[in-house]
Amino acid sequence: MTAVPDNTLPDSLSDREHRILGEASLALFAGRLVLDAQPPIDDALLDAVAERCAGPLPDPLIALWRTTFGGRLDYNLSADLDGQNVPLSFTELFYPDSNGYHDLWGWIDHEGMLAQETWPDWSGRLVHLPIGGFEYLERVYVHTAAGPDYGAVDCWRQGLPPGWELTTGDRVGRLADDLHALFGQLVLDQNPWETADATGEKMRDAIDELGESGDPTARSAAAKLRRIVQATVLDWRAALDDGTLAAQRRLRQLALERAASDDDVELLARLAAAGCDPAEEIGSGLTPLDVALMHRAFAVVPWLLEHDVPVENSLWLGAHAVDLELARTLLDRGASVDVRVVGQALDNDDVEVVRLLARAVQPDAELARLVPRLRTLAAEAAHAADRLTEESDATAAELKRRRSSALTEVADRFDPGHRS
Missing domain, CATH: 1.25.40.20 (Ankyrin repeat-containing domain)
Incomplete structure (x- = not known):
């Protein structure tokens, strides 16, 4: 493992290995593993989402949704918010009928309601499209309006009750210039194959289960996935x-x-x-x-x-x-x-x-x-x-x-x- 995660590690899986991943509800995007991966978006749904946005959907978002239209993430992510390094729970990639707190359409409607309340002359199209987050506490947005912020990724974090964190109150901030860059920031603080109860254990379990398959191609895919996931572990010891x-x-x-x-x-x-x-x-x-x-x-x-x-x-x-x-x-x-x-x-x-x-x-x-x-x-x-x-x-x-x-x-x- 390197001191800093290797975000350029190539996706070396074969077409058959990718098909096996799909059958196991797994997908790879920008070098990061998506759990509970959903089927890719179709053109009709893509157009329907685009109709709700202020501008065309950014290419990285389309690429993600063409790979998997929703799922779950199991990485560590932090951001500079209000001058502090704050951990974020970016665990959900929204999709229709997700059975989450809201599905994708529910979050779009929620943001539209807030926009209408804030700006009575609102155009009806979202500048910030909610694409993921954690329940009702944290959301990640992609900027869809033309301009210098087009394609950028922002976040909103609800203030937690006193005692949960030292600074209360809602927070917002920029996460990345685009979705590929955001996925590059998804890391693991610890190696889940070496530490119990660590972030990444759901990926570990999914990969280990795949590796126990009688299909040699599935085992080969699992070995490659393990290397890809472990390449995201932050190795401070090597840096020391x-x-x-x-x-x-x-x-x-x-x-x-x-x-x-x-x-x-x-x-x-x-x-x-x-x-x-x-x-x-x-x-x-x-x-x-x-x-x-x-x-x-x-x-x-x-x-x-x-x-x-x-x-x-x-x-x-x-x-x-x-x-x-x-x-x-x-x-x-x-x-x-x-x-x-x-x-x-x-x-x-x-x-x-x-x-x-x-x-x-x-x-x-x-x-x-x-x-x-x-x-x-x-x-x-x-x-x-x-x-x-x-x-x-x-x-x-x-x-x-x-x-x-x-x-x-x-x-x-x-x-x-x-x-x-």
Whole structure:
């Protein structure tokens, strides 16, 4: 595998191998594998879609649809949105009667309704044609109007609830100059034949199933597909070994994320020596420190703090896991505390962390909404203390009583009725 995916790898499958792929509902486009591949579009449907658009359909889109008129993708994709590297879920290629959240016609009608609401004098033809995405959360569009943006690919991403990502609110941005370029950006962060529960496992399973066929041509096709898919794996290790990692943003971010999540201090030190900045954001606004706390990777935390990695968001991701000493350290260094942080801390085994973080914020209406949960948890802890006392486990019972008392104290602090 190379450090950067080989997007020029030729499609070396024979005509018979392509027919076998079609029978297995697989297709190749621009060096990327499409699962649940649908039959190619016919001229009548192509004309019907074109009638809904502001200009002629771009050639790369026609080429995709002549290969497969819809299907599913199983690659990693990220984009620069609002100055951050944001992962995108581009898993669906829309087609009629897909049984998805909407099919292709449903998404076209949806976009038309929005356009009509926004521009009363709208022409009735879409400038941005929705061609794929993920359920109702993310969509990918091809620009169909004549001009410098013709054929370009844009995306829209719905803002997620607080706690799902650090930046809320809808986002839009340019993905690629055309559809071929977009498919070239579809990569795999990890090799699905080497790592369990990784993006690409659906492709791995489909290819392995094809390789178990009694037909030697099917096995030959599977071997070629495996090479084609593995050529898209981002190999940051090779880039680290040859000294090019620091110059390749996606690879160095992937390496920093891996070191943080694996609790690997030695690797972090090696990455820093190679010119990587451990304070760099590595996706959706997260730093390596945030990733480490999410994974309870506490061995790397002191090293990251020594290298001045920002802590602003750290308690949003780690309040459920930090101990009291680390919580104090993060607060002293400027970590933000709000209702999300206190709510996450309720899952922390050390109730003193909850008490500390609750004292770091001023009560308000948002925090008052935690009161019912706090009182419920306090009552549960008190009940557990009584049961443990009956079982003659005095030490455990005392811990539960302390937890109940602390949670009640926090509930009283946040409860406007109690304070009055």
